Amino acid sequence: MTLDPEIEARIEEPVSADAIREARLSPSEAVEHMRIRLPDRGNRKLRRVLERANADKELKGWWHVANVNAVVRLAINDHSWVHIQIVANIALKLLRQLTKNGVEPSLVRDYGMEREDAEMVVVLAALTHCVGMSVHRKGHEDWSLFLAEPKLRELLDGIYDEPDRTVIVSEVLQAITSHRADGEPLSLEAGILRVADALDMAKGRSRIPFERGQVSMHSLSAAAVEEVVIADGETKPVRIEIVMNNSSGLFQVDGLLRAKLRGSGLEPYVEVIAHIDTDAEKSLVPEYRLEI
Template sequence: MTDDATPQSLSEKVSAAHIRVPARGNRKLDRLIAAVNGDVQIKAWWHAAAINAERLGMSDHSWVHIQIVTNIGLRLARLLFRRGVVPSVVTDYGLTERDAEVVIAAAALFHCIGMSIHRQDHEQFSLFLTADKLPKMLEPIYDEPTRSIIVAEASHAIISHRSKGAPFTIEGSILRVADALDMAKGRSRVPFEQLLPNIHSLSSYAIESVKISPGREKAVRVEIEMNNSAGIYQVDEGLGTKLRGTPLAEHLEVVARIDAEHEQRLVPVFRL
């Protein structure tokens, strides 16, 4: 038997990545997820991205972040589609909502692999790697020209998650917002506890939970629970910046709350 304290090999660490999402009968989505879970190269890119994030003292960019963003993206999509928001691939190409789910999932699965190369311009590096890998993965799932349309739409979503990405599709907007919604404090634990606190780590650590549910006046309601008012920065500058100006903005309502009586003191003293 292997001692639990025995360090994992590189191969074991990479192989541990396994994405789980509710396909809900979407066979194309199911096949994409299965293909990704069987691809060691993609898992290696995720692992390298996580290592680079650790080197830079950044929030988590491991396969766990990938799984969270993929699931948030699909959750947003299904709530939006249920309320009559039409995906761009349906409007512009006559495809289906299930094809839109594949676009969103593909974009989520590949959006951060460029971090395996460098943080700066990682979205563009993600495009290079996606262009080489995704078409091959989709060959058993889609014929041409649909395959190239799915790749193009997923690539638009990937590049649109950068700081000034300005997505102009529903799917691109969903990926951009889903990435921003992975904000709960578990993601920021390493930079908060190991580095000097700053507004980014403080605001991230102040986010307790994020709940996504059907809205009343709008299609989706996002409720954010904070333990400290520093979290407002994460909500406004993080999520707000990613949401404003996108086709999704009119369909989401965001409510952030804090129990003032139990507000936590995150740092005793802050010095410049």
């Protein structure tokens, strides 16, 4: 995953063995080294809420339990704090890429708020979108809403006064519920979270079932994605480039990513290119362009 240079070198994407090893730590050990890093770029509100999140052991505890449920009990892809950091950085990257190209965030258009407030929404949504996995995978979006609402108000206390605080909380909750498979994002920020969550797919992030011998199109395609790059597009503001080592990775793009992009509201702004960086397969599928 290629992100802003100031954070790119600090993000490590663990293979499945690392995700399992982290899930086996004691709760106190697990939360001790969790630290979300984002480029705040002078957004003081974002910096303050990130400091609070990094000091919040309850929030980190949810991330730890979510990962135990995911990688130990269900043997699905990583839902640890690393997933949270990656999704938060992707969401922030997408939002900044869009605003750089003149796309107006919903917080600005609908409430007359600032771009920095839209950044708060996408980051807070990323931090809390799957805390409900600490309860159960089934219906985890609803459990996330239940847990996140009071936590969001706690994190925002003193940063926003009412009614602006309620606006931010409501927009974050909308993003959380809209990231589900049949979600219907009503804002640009909610659509960004939905797509960012789907883009945490690079370098073994979803290889646990495959490495345990559960060979299916889901597990094989997840293991085939090597890198995700977000940059300026040729025909649209954002280009998402997905580099694969095997053509089976097209299932991740055409099947799973397409479903998250469709109805996200980002369709007019995003172009997706997938290609295989393996000589043996370049002649088979040299490049694949996703039509949204």
